[in-house]
Amino acid sequence: MRVNADFTKRVAVHFDRNDWIASPAAGVERKMLDRIGEEVARATTIVRFAPGSAFAAHTHDGGEEYLVLDGVFQDETGDFPAGSYVRNPPTSSHTPSAKEGATILVKLHQFDPEDRTEIRRSITGDSNLQLFKDSREDVRVLNLSPGEKLDLDAVDGLELFVIAGSVQESDEEFSVWDWLRLPPGARSTALAGAEGARIWIKSGHLSQMI
Known part of the structure; x- marks a missing residue:
């Protein structure tokens, strides 16, 4: 699968004009911003988790970073409410879920393979x-x-x-x-x-x- 995969081009994606697409996990839908690959992909995506939905446990060989846009996103390391920024480096693994529902912006398989930096922080407020x-x-x-x-x-x-x-x-x-x-x-x-x-x-x- 290739979505906006020509990185020599300007690309604009407007949330309200981009359809939700069902994922393999029940209750999890995606708006694809860019993507190269199938389920294991270099991807930038807005993902919506219905209340009680989850993905199976998996490892991020190429790393993962996400912003929690709405609701509360969860995994074994804790609860991440709207306004959270998380970086999970290559080789990290987790079982993501959203007991009450959540929407996130997530980027996958885009890290330096040697990167081992973990970040979990709030971005709420009015500071740069x-x-x-x-x-x-x-x-x-x-x-x-x-x-x-x-x-x-x-x-x-x-x-x-x-x-x-x-x-x-x-x-x-x-x-x-x-x-x-x-x-x-x-x-x-x-x-x-x-x-x-x-x-x-x-x-x-x-x-x-x-």
Whole structure:
């Protein structure tokens, strides 16, 4: 399976215009943002867990990172409510579930194979946050004031996900849970909407895919 697999192209996916697709696990649905592979895939996905649903135990050979967007996501290490950011490095394993339901943004099989950094933290509040940074990638949460301009210098590629509020890029509006991917070498700007914006940005990682 290949979804938005040409990393030389700009891609925009709007949450409300992207269909839910059933997963092999009962009660678990996905909106695919990009994907290369079948069930074991390099993927960026919004995943919705119905109350009481779960995935079978599995190992993340290529690592996993996720933002909890709604509800409470769970595994053997604890409960992760909306506003949680988690990085599970390569070779980690777990049995994810959501007793009361949850929605997450998750990225799979995109880590340095030698990365062993675990992160579990809250991203709630109004502060700018550096979530992770190494020689391959930079992951942040930024707050933009109403009308604030942000330069998007995608030297090695960039992804932007709107957590709250809205931004405009290339005359296209991105609101809550919309996703934008800029290819390596792209330069653009994001302009925050009337209510400002809280955005997740990951950069520096896409040139490896070309």
